[in-house]
Amino acid sequence: MKPSRLFLIESNPDIRESLQDLLESEGFEVFSCSNLDILFTKTSFRSYDLIIADTDNQCELNQELARRRKNRDIDAPLFVISCYCVLNKEKYYIRHGLDGVVAKPLDFDVFLQQISEITGIV
Numbered sequence: 001m002k003p004s005r006l007f008l009i010e011s012n013p014d015i016r017e018s019l020q021d022l023l024e025s026e027g028f029e030v031f032s033c034s035n036l037d038i039l040f041t042k043t044s045f046r047s048y049d050l051i052i053a054d055t056d057n058q059c060e061l062n063q064e065l066a067r068r069r070k071n072r073d074i075d076a077p078l079f080v081i082s083c084y085c086v087l088n089k090e091k092y093y094i095r096h097g098l099d100g101v102v103a104k105p106l107d108f109d110v111f112l113q114q115i116s117e118i119t120g121i122v
Contacts, residue, residue, distance in 0.1 A: 004049040004119040007076070008032040009039070011056065019052075026112055027121075039065060045076035049119045050099070052079045059085035062093060062101070070097030077118055081106065 006028050010016035013034070020030045036053060045051055051074065055061045062082055069078045079100035080086070086093060086103045093101045100114050 004121055005029045005031070005047060006115075006119075007045055007048045007051045009036055009051065009053040010034065011036070011054065015054070022108060022112075023115070026116075028115075028119075036061070039068065039074055039078075045074065048076045050077045050079055050115065052081065052115070054081040055083075057083045057085075059083065062086060062098075063096070066093050066097035068097070069099070079115065079118060081111075 006023055008016065008020055008023070008030055010019060010032065011034050016032050016034065020032050023030045031048070036055065039051070039053065053065065055065070059082070062080055062085065065074070065078060065080060068074050077099035078097075079102075080093070080098055081102055081104065083104055086101050090101050100118050102111060102114065
C-alpha cells in the first residue's frame with residue numbers, strides 16, 4: 001500500500017523535524033516547509049492526502065484557513081494545530097471548513113489517530 005503523503009507546515013525547525021520524524025516512523029511520506037504563507041498562494045496541494053499546519057498563536061488565522069478550505073481555495077484536506085483558542089471549538093472549525101483541528105500541547109497518540117482517520121489509514 002502506498003503511504004499517505006502529508007505536507008507539514010511548521011515554523012519552528014526543531015518541532016518540524018520532530019513531527020516529521022514521528023509521522024515518517026508511522027509510515028507517512030512527509031514533505032515540509034516553514035511558512036504558512038504558502039496556503040495563501042495558488043499552489044496546488046492535490047498530490048497530498050493531508051496538509052498539517054501549525055498556526056502557532058495566530059487564532060484569527062484559523063478562521064481564515066477554515067473559510068479558504070471550505071471555498072476550496074485550499075485543495076487538500078487541512079488539519080490545524082493551534083493554541084488554546086481552538087479548545088472546545090473543534091466541531092465549530094470542522095463545520096466551517098477544516099478537516100481536523102487540535103490544541104497544543106499535542107497528545108501524540110490522539111494526534112496520530114486523528115491523522116490516520118482523515119487519511120483513511122486506521
